[in-house]
Amino acid sequence: MFKTTTDADLAGNPIDEFIGNSIKYAAVTAAAKLGVFTALREGPKTLEELAGAIGASVDGTRAVADVAAVLGWLELSDGRYATGPLAERWLDTDSVLDFTPALLWAYELTNVLWELPQAVRDGKPAQSLWERWADKPEAGKDFSAYMKVKSRLTVDSITEAVPVPEGAQRLLDLGGSHGLHTMAFCRRYPELTATILDLPEALANTGAALEAEGLADRVSLRRGSFLTEDLGEGYDVVLLFEIVHNHTDEENRDLIARAAKALRPGGKIVVLEDVRGEKLDEHNAAFSLAMFACSGDRTYSLPEITGWMEDADLATVEHIALPSSVSLVVGTK
Structure with a gap:
């Protein structure tokens, strides 16, 4: 310029x-x-x-x-x-890959990054994203719309790669927001029903999307925080897609443990994440900085995520690479 x-x-x-x-x-x-x-x-x-x-x-x-x-x-x-x-x-706007939401979220991210020097000094931002959204719910809606279009880039490869247990009937999507992944799994597995648990502002448009896809009778919405809400039990699959980077090690350890308790024997926890490698990676380093600015958190390594699952007494842990910056870490009960 x-x-x-x-x-x-x-x-x-x-x-x-x-x-x-x-x-x-x-x-x-x-x-x-x-x-x-x-x-x-x-x-x-x-x-x-x-x-x-x-x-x-x-x-x-x-x-x-x-x-x-x-x-x-x-x-x-x-x-x-x-x-x-x-x-x-x-x-x-006629394309499923309309990236307008990405520009709207980038505008809000500018406001977050403006406060980065002070966040670095303090060890965390003055407000997390969720606290910001309490005052500016429209920003939460912009973020949800952004995550939806971003997820469209990888949803097919993710759905194909996740090893859903044979005969699975119940899926729990923690932080599922727009519902894109849940809907893809329900289309792929007709016997599956699902629950999406997320904050009210993140689910603002999800009900209408489910209606449009004819899946409202198979997918229920729970409004609340997965950090504090009872997760229930008897699930075949629990999804934690692109959420652990927004939480502390302690919060993630507790969340994985509670998700493991919500599984039936043979059920799976599936973490989708931009996993931090042994060597610095340009994309991961930038993404981790953005997460620190947004919530004071960071990306995590495969040994860290595996450790949470092993501490939750999951029997096996598998890492599955994807044709993108994110990959899957799957723990089986």
């Missing part, structure tokens, strides 16, 4: 690299938050028309839209703004 010098020896300097990238990030996420891309789905608009459509000032709209146009998210021709090739590719 910034090119403060043509000197090749100074390429990638902090001004161009970090300040420039910050402006890119701010412009595109602000455009999504303001509804710029939504407004332009109706067709091209002049600056004044676009500003009116999103209820914003003309000068502010121009500043954001011009950067988005330079980056290819919008196009500016003959004084009219229109969706650009990147928006056409990634923000198509």
Whole structure:
């Protein structure tokens, strides 16, 4: 974005690299938050028309839209703004892979990361995500929508890889939010019924999704915290998908132990997680930092996750690699 010098020896300097990238990030996420891309789905608009459509000032709209146009998210021709090739590719509302929720969550994540220096000093953020959502439930809904589109990238490979016990009838999805994984398992295993336990704001749109898929009679929703709620018993499968990185070692150890008690003999706990390796990995390190900023927690290694399962007296533990950054750790009772 910034090119403060043509000197090749100074390429990638902090001004161009970090300040420039910050402006890119701010412009595109602000455009999504303001509804710029939504407004332009109706067709091209002049600056004044676009500003009116999103209820914003003309000068502010121009500043954001011009950067988005330079980056290819919008196009500016003959004084009219229109969706650009990147928006056409990634923000198509008719596509199941509409990544608009990712931009909306990125906007909220900016606010979280702004407080990172103080969180590092204190050892944790002043508020966890869940505490933030109590004051801003719309942010919780944005996060749930983001997780849904993110999960669409891997849901098929995950469903195929999970070793569901033969004849399984009951599944418990802890922190299942959007219900995408539960619905996929129910479609794959017609005899399966399921329960999703998550916070109320995370389940805001799940009931409607279940109705749309014709699965409302097979999937029940429980609103509450899986850290404190009674998990029940007699389950064949308990899913903990992308949640342990948001909790402390002590909380995860307790959660795995309680999940193990909720299993019938031969049942399985399935953890889906971005597992920390022995060597630093670019993606995992960045993700772990984001988790610290959001909740004061981190990613965990395979020995740590395996240890929780062994301490819960699970008979066997298996690690299953997937064609993505996440993998499965499966414990059998």
